[in-house]
Amino acid sequence: MASTSCRNAAKRLGRAHCPYHPDAYLVEDYTAGDLICTECGLVVVDRCIDVAAEWRVFSSEEDLKDPSRVGDAQNLLLNGGDLTTMIGEGTGTASFDEFGNPKYQNRQTMSSSDQSMLDTFEAISTMADRIHLVEIIVDRANRLVKRVYEQKILKGRVNAIASACLFIACREEGVPRSYKDI
Template sequence: MASKMSDDVSKRCPECNSEHLVKDYERGELTCNDCGMVLEDSIIDQGPEWRAFDSEQDDRRARTGSPMTFLSHDKGLATEISWSNKDYYGKRIPHKNRAQIYRVRKWHQRIRVSNAAERNLSLALQMLNDNGAKLGIPKDIKETAALIYRRAVEKNLIRGRSIESIVCASIYAACRMINLPRTLDEISKASEVNKKKIGKAYRHLAKELSLNLKPTTPYSYIAQFCNKLELDKQAIVVSEDIVRKSIELGISSGKGPTGVAAASIYIASVMVGKPRTQKEIARVSGVTEVTIRNRYKEISKHLGIPEME
């Protein structure tokens, strides 16, 4: 007899007040495991009518499809023909049929995009996916960026501006919302779009969509820069401690967060015995060596750290 235990906190046995209930799908009964009382005699099995003995069987037999995603212009709800030359059973399609399958696939791709608006959205989301992959950002940030772009399209904020700049601005805003910021220089380099255009598009989106994002802090960049410089956890902790003291003393007020983070990492790397040059830190942080040097001198002076130059 196939039975399954369930600790259903929403149901208790009226006889003994026990929460240990047993669902017997073979008999369609819900019984108390402690006193044996039958609570229901016609429960419905909500599971599938098939069994799978491994993950491959589960994927092959499941009929629910992939989850909805904002990264596709049709939200992933349309049918998609695979580009692999294999049929449903995994067998290779004969050469004589491949030309026909190619034509079907091509026309299927065309009819998925029915008008100019959908074509614009499809192109923009493909661009967003590509730029997100280059930046190495996780899927949840790309989903958020896609949602921001869709809101911009709905409010007609794209008119008069390039798709590339709005896509990059959406990624920049999404990164700040998830608190995993990327600098404008990083996004500009990955997308090959002018940094000033991205900044202008971002300010436009922030104003029209009322994003109300808080300013980034040096803390947001410490782990990211340290990972690129191959510095360990100890360097991250020391860098964050230097940033905390700098904020408490008001040294970072009015200064760019990336510059303060870069200078803190420069000091911390020497303190933990794994020094990095200002040139190396400037390369990964996107700020100039002069900026790092200026922030370093200010922090060293106020925190009483001896000169390292």
């Protein structure tokens, strides 16, 4: 399937035809990004950028992740601290200094409150999966956790805060669970 992005760009610029063969068909060379006249071989437009996705998904399943996107979606409940890059372990001699210490290290870019909030989100997700709760309840519990951490109401164990917020979220959504269930 041919991309028309190069031809459309050429038409907008007014250069969509060969000056020697104005009625000739133009062929797109995808590797070079050129529009070429089929009559004389003249490159009419060069360096066109194809803005289509690089990969195609050949699976018929709709729920698979798009391979043209990288990483998880940003968690809007965090303060932008969940966007991190992890450096893999070094394997060669260039990865270590003369004392054998790794040259490149991952730095803590997430605040401790965001990290504990993320741990609480994970604990809520685990608990909700175990007792088969829907995503709406998990989202409400996560918003409650965010309020708790923003207002600095509670400090303490992650599981206790997660359990309390999940208990309240279940009650607010009309599907109350006992303490024992959670």
